[in-house]
Amino acid sequence: MEEEQSPGAAGGGEHHFLQDVEVKKENPADEVAPEAEEEDEDSLPHSEVLDIFEEGLARLVQDPLLCDLPIQVTLEEVNSQIALEYGQAMTVKVVKADGEIMPIVVVQNATVLDLKKAICRFMELKQQREGGVKHVSWRYVWRTYHLVFQGEKLEDDTMRLKDYGIRNRDEVTFMKRLRKK
Known part of the structure; x- marks a missing residue:
């Protein structure tokens, strides 16, 4: 990707960044309203977020370094296991x-x-x-x-x-x- 520079611009990269910001402001369809972002965050119920977190945690404890830990692991247990390894x-x-x-x-x-x-x-x-x-x-x-x-x-x-x-x-x-x- 080539950067566009205007004549006399000392920091070409900075100018290109400013152009991108201006383009985004000019195209309102690209902007996401703050309310919409909050709705996206609130769209998942707490139970689903917990399920996603627990699935990720289950994958994490399959790592050979952490495989001795239980599925419902605490941060304290993860830190202890890491301290053991070191x-x-x-x-x-x-x-x-x-x-x-x-x-x-x-x-x-x-x-x-x-x-x-x-x-x-x-x-x-x-x-x-x-x-x-x-x-x-x-x-x-x-x-x-x-x-x-x-x-x-x-x-x-x-x-x-x-x-x-x-x-x-x-x-x-x-x-x-x-x-x-």
Whole structure:
């Protein structure tokens, strides 16, 4: 496409742009009224927009990088998966008393408290997706159970997981606390 320049125009490209703007103004059939644009945006019901979004999200999580994520993925989960790929995070396999393994993603320099918060968030999301128990008393859980790695209790919430020797893909288990008499 060749640009048209008028004699004496210093910035030929700019002049061509201005000509296009003038042409658009001269041809009212090409213009779209602001009301029409709003009508186009409002023409899809919310449920259809959600369906379109969920279809796109389903295609997104088919990517090999994100294939481990659930269909109803959150932005937080996508960011965690990306951090894992870049080596900025690690997965800690938390084994519940019933044998279920929860893959919990935490940053590399996470503390025991960070791991506990991530476990809470993981369970919250799982409950939202599957239904079931609506409320878990985490105060009760942490009062009743220890997190244990290779026989050592993770008692100090401020201590980093690295300091306990926990690395990517290591297993941490819930162990019932012994009652003090």
